[in-house]
Amino acid sequence: MGYVKWNYEILDRFCQDVFETFGFSSEDSETIKDVLLTADLFGIESHGMQRMVRYHKGIEKGTIHPDAKPEVVFETPVSAVIDGHSAMGQLTSVYAMKKAIEKAKTTGVGIVTVRESNHFGIAGYYAKMASDQGLLGMAFTNSEAIMVPTFGRKAMIGSNPIAIAMDAEPYPFLFDASTTVVTRGKLEMYNKMNKPLPQGWALDKDGHASCDAPDVLANIVSKKGGGIMPLGGNCEVSGSHKGYGYGMICEIFSSILSMGVTSNSCCTFADKTGICHGFIAVNPAVFGDAEAIKAHFSQYLKQLRESPKADGQERIYTHGEKEIFAEKERRENGIPVNDNTMVELANLCAYLKLNFHSYFQDYELPKDSKFFGGNY
């Protein structure tokens, strides 16, 4: 699988045009695009351009409603519940996090839960919205069940990421991770490479540990059973019940406190995914001098980075550092997009009657590609 690098500006213009052509306003297209391209800039390929096809399908199938607007259905000075009405997840989520931030600036804390939304991209984007304004930010989302609870053999919990961001010097802290040991994208990567899965990732349909990527993925797709282990594996000795517990924390702050659809029922409807989110913003100033707290945190992060390295290791990262370095490098040298994704973008252009080559000049689709034809 080859990669081709594109300048940020090219992908930016392409995404803007795609979403406007789908019928989103210029401002909304800007928002969706920013969430997607931030993932690519951060080096989280799975959640960037690679996902265009998913949004394309969602709009085509009718699970994403481009005209829908999120609606506040319950509100207090510290909280809100939003019904996403199956609007684009990024739009509902930016709206919800803005509301949490507004509340945090007024009362000190804002917790906003969302039901009936759609896939929202990277959780870290929303946590960072808060930290960019000097607040502590957290974001949660449930998703189609993929995590098998400890001692189970059926996926009942989503990959359920939890993200947290807080400002610090010389750069913010940003942790964003699924509560499964890995996400489905990683399994797909191993499958494409014809490599056995690492131990401790996946379960077959009977709930046994399995390294057989094609079998595990086939069972997931056909809902025969099995799935991905919680962080901590599939036995208590390695902490399986802990990853399962973090998955539950995510479920509480998304589907439970919004009265929405739990992961085990997400994406089982014809006309909606039902995906739920949660957003928290906390103003550090309600704990004293916000600048002093930031300095205190920065000092601890520095101590972590400077602490002694394991034999053979050169550095200890604090969370969010890799993303910052990836962004710098990609803004300078371009964002790598793989050939499969380029084919998906060509199909998208054909569908929307956009001129693929006006964005991606001189790019030729691989000969064996699954391009469905038509003008693009």
Place this chain on the structure above:
Amino acid sequence: MGYVKWNYEILDRFCQDVFETFGFSSEDSETIKDVLLTADLFGIESHGMQRMVRYHKGIEKGTIHPDAKPEVVFETPVSAVIDGHSAMGQLTSVYAMKKAIEKAKTTGVGIVTVRESNHFGIAGYYAKMASDQGLLGMAFTNSEAIMVPTFGRKAMIGSNPIAIAMDAEPYPFLFDASTTVVTRGKLEMYNKMNKPLPQGWALDKDGHASCDAPDVLANIVSKKGGGIMPLGGNCEVSGSHKGYGYGMICEIFSSILSMGVTSNSCCTFADKTGICHGFIAVNPAVFGDAEAIKAHFSQYLKQLRESPKADGQERIYTHGEKEIFAEKERRENGIPVNDNTMVELANLCAYLKLNFHSYFQDYELPKDSKFFGGNY
């Protein structure tokens, strides 16, 4: 190592007398005792009677100040920061969680951070205080560094448990776990049994994975390096950076937002441990109908428990179930206390001039025990 079972009432009377003899008021002794014995009732032996020796030593060495009172040093309607003044961790923590609950009942949310405290027992106790009143509760504490960050070889983060509790039918959800793969107590257990540690638990002084319990424990005690891996092990492929991230979440809500001592400096002072905590209470009513939310959550928990089991497994637990069954069984049949702990209690009686046999009738100390002598 043998075990002997004691009725709850015997341990209750013993603990009450011990803490009153240490100089705590009757009410405060009651509080401390309830936290400790709840751990034993829940089957969390490491945090019950077994810890009496630690509190004994803390008071003797002067890191726990029996006369100190926690003080609110900053407060808003949704938050507070408490200086524990090195009072008994349980007393400061119950005080802090009560404050968080009070705020949650008034404004919807209460976040209380605590600095300069001491070991507080099980985090779940405080989370449960909130859920017992129909609120969502969370508790965090940092502790003496034992977790080695990914790619490091020096412990920089505590075992940093995160607990969350929420009411449900037929019983509440209660998740309470360290963010390390296991706690130090587990290493000590394997050491006592002369068994090699399971793979994926510990690191030697150079940061290599190690199954050598005596070596790892000796390095921890002498601060030569090494320690316990984060949940997810010591490499990114198994999610090490995630456990490390959850450890950081705990640190943020304890030491960072309280301007307290971070784990890497906890317990390095002569006159204090510096341990910090965090407590969150959220009123589900700020998200709509609290009863409906509880029913919705209960339904999901039921679906999890009833979902298909892995080959060879008989049941799937939701968090907190094991504790409920343990409590029922132990209230009926007694709480098992091991002989080593009994010896510690005998030493404690000798120190406090309490009559050991007035509580533990007919119990004989093992012949090779480390009883230091004196009247007891």
